[in-house]
Amino acid sequence: MSAEAETATRTYRPPMGAGWWTRKGHYFWYMVREFTALPLALWLLWLLYEIQRAGRGPSGYYPPNSTAFVIFSAICLPFALYHSFTFLKLAGVILRVKLLDKPLASGVIVATMFGTWLVASVVVGAVLIGFGR
Amino acid sequence: MDFESYDVLVVGGGLAGIRAAIAVVEANPRLKVAMVSKVYPMRSHTVSAEGGAAAVLRPEDSYETHAFDTIKGSDYLADQDVVEAFVREAPIEVIQMEHWGCPWSREPDGKISARPFGGMTTWRTCFAADKTGFHMLHTVFQTSLKFDQIHRHDEAFATKLLVEDGRCVGVVAIDMRSGKFDAITAKAVILATGGLGRVYAFTTNGNICTGDGMALAYRAGVGLKDMEMVQFHPTGLPFTGILITEAVRGEGGYLTNKDGERFLKRYVPNKMELGPRDIISRAMTTEFEEGRGFEGAHGKYMHLDVRHLGEAVIDSKLPFMRELGREFVGIDIVHDPIPVRPVQHYMMGGVDADISGVTPLAGLYAAGECANVGLNGGNRLGSNSLSECLVFGAAAGRQAADYVSSARAPGSNPVGAMLKDETARIEAAYLDKKGGDERIGAIREEMQLAMDVGAGVFRTREGLEKLTKQLGTLRDRFEKIKIEDSSRTFNTELMAAMELDFMLEVADVITYSALAREESRGAHSRRDYPERDDAKYLKHTVAFRTDDISPRLEYRDVRITNFKPQARTY
Amino acid sequence: MTEQVARRPALAHLFWWFMFSQGGVLAALLIPVHIVVQGILGPLGVVKVVDRHYDTWISILGNPIVKLYLLVLISLPFFHFAHRLRYLLVDLGVPAAKSFPAQVVFYGAAILVTLVTIWVLLTTAPISLG
């Protein structure tokens, strides 16, 4: 079609609307996935604050145990798990690993990702608990 | 008045058209090419071709056998010099497609693989799984994008060939988007508009296959050759007409009737499922008539059975068939037989053209299904048509490029007048017409059903004569059609009306050509003349338009070189 | 399309996406266990956790490997978060979040968090291998 014709006819462009992500379950869960960044960021900032607080010396240190904090963590946890689950699954799908010149099935890669998650969690958990008193 | 002017104009954006356009700029990179297509090129019906493209590539194979298979398949109606040139060019074109990126299926050593096909004595059908046409079309279309000399006019419908001083100098086309009429001029025009399957009700052809190019040429005074030769493919899905590729039989599928019997042993005992399409379609029709077909909600059918091939072979060689079965019939071909019945598939006939696509009208060329270069005769062998599009598309492109180096540019004065006349004609006939009450859809459906009955697998004098009367009545009713769509923007109803006008024209030619050929040859099977008659009809029918209802028919000798006609048994 | 000629791979985008993906992996692998142990089980007294007592906490914070681990754990995910939150704004109909100033703000914040983390880790507990 010539450029002239393109301008000669009017088209209608339906507006997208900021609420597009409410139209479909898949879009909604995508937005939830992206939103996980916010609670996780807040939780890490708390951790950073905790570390900084330890630097003020032994006299004023008290362990973190307010109910509000537990509730905050409990809210963050599902977001963290959702992030882990989606990220590892999607990363597993897109990664291409060749073993002996044969491409590895993505199911195997996803399983490996989840396995790594499990091992990392056990190791970190063991350190956090093992050095506790 | 100034018009967009090119050196070569290609009408049609399928495999033959795009191949021709590329051939023009390869022959001379300074040439400006226009490609006018009523759809975006990748929608062209080449996309639906499944099985493969024939070419002699394996050392065990030979040009002679490919030529002989093609000529025997044509029931000796092919021009043998054309076939001999074709079989030599086909491998070069298949390699060219490979260089352009076509994902041909391969042998373990990385060479292009081949599969057996109906009527071919050896494996020579190159394939890209079972989406060969799709892959070839997208490959050649995407490759064409690198040539800035090719200017596309997508979704522009050509309504008339511009003829000035006895030579073709362009087309009048309506831009679908704006509804604007334009004269697109060029020193040469290549028609590559594809087939006319929509003349029939039960067809594998897409909605766009309406014989436009044939009608355009016919109206410009060019003859249509061998139009009685309409191919019926044995294996279409009932109701939709979706094609189940011959490759299913090539890979070892069985055709069985309701008694579970491989009935082809009575018709083509030596080739069985690898017999040619015309004979197998007749065999199936005969079985139906004798009560050995399955009865279904959409008519009689046979079983095409690939269950014994196993899932691995099906998934590597016939994945699209499995997809189609799942998607459109709700069966898994790994576990269920496929219901099939004969379906209109291809037009052997077409615009009278020679080995280089040259038509009798100076400056006009034709290639692909819309042309008849003399390759397919009375029956085309499966997988010859994709190769034909490449070989003769390229030939027409080269020939046109050569011609335009010495041709002068069309003058704008007569073109301006012709554009005005054509615009006035269409406006009067369709857009500004008042008082009509006939629906396009109704006339089209009646034409299609009448063609199915009157000009189907088997024909008779009574049937064909009745059909000419029906078509005449429909033509009269067409004069009284009503266009409800008054908009200029993307008026598909106007396009459908013009397509129907073209279809009524070519349907007439099919019918009169079939009526006059009083013998049975290839796909043209007359109940009243069941034998081939070489003494009278080893000839091409060439139909010319007259002011009368019926065309004027001429006969032209078939060119025989090395293969004397003999009985055609398989 | 004449603009095509001027097009170059966007190396800045490439770098930020690389950081985003690294941060995403780390966040996915490590954050849940920290939340579970330090955020829920510890405060509820279900298990003994290293941050429940000043001396265990400060001694482990002195370990250079732990410092490095915490730096990676805290800073890298922020590049992930910055990227996601920037595009979350785009998704919510704020195309300005694609602009260069927005990139400076979001990725700058991640860099800032990294610097603060380094400072906190260096000033909190003296490095000791004990």
Place this chain on the structure above:
Amino acid sequence: MADKRITIRATRFDPEKDKSPRLQSYDIPFSDDSMVVLDALNYIKSHVDGSLSYRWSCRMGICGSCGMTVNGTPKLTCSAFLRDYWPRSVTVTPLNNFPIVRDLVVDMEDFMHKLKSIKPWIIRKQEIPLGAGEHRQTMDQIGEFRQFSQCINCMLCYAACPVYGLDNEFLGPAAIALARRYNLDSRDQGTKERLPMIAHPDGIWECSFVGECSVVCPKGVDPAKAIQQTKLDTTMRFVLPYGNRE
């Protein structure tokens, strides 16, 4: 059996008359269980209202022209069966994220430009002559790109992509998948030449991996995967010391 009927609501828009699109209702016979949404539209055009405009051709899911939004989801109408909706009504609207030209017809010129911009053809430093025969390529090598070569340009992925909907500058799923198809072809040497377009700010980086493109793709192309893999490969080219090679 009583005559079954079904209600089809279709978008009508004539730029010469209408300011904005509206829905028109048609009550038509649902005479055969094999009927698809496209058959319903064809029935309307042939028997009820000849002015309804839409594109279609092969009605076997390969030409890619009959993509529309059916009850909110982008679909090829030739393979969307009425029986899956009946007795509910079926609402057919044009593909989202494209300008509407007329009724159910959208403007896809934008994609045609984008397709060309990613150089979807084999690029070689040195062409081999035709006389030398074919390039050797194993089925495993074809397997590397086969999935991405299945794209029929039906535009369902663009209609499903909110990134494209929010900003049409985004190169989009099909174009990137096709670029990857050529990049992964053992015969091609053009990855570097395609890079400026692919790794452009409006290219792969804009994709936030919503993934709906892959959900709606009727041919299993998985453009989302193609895009993320291209991000990863492109990043590795620059991050790994030996990455920026051809």
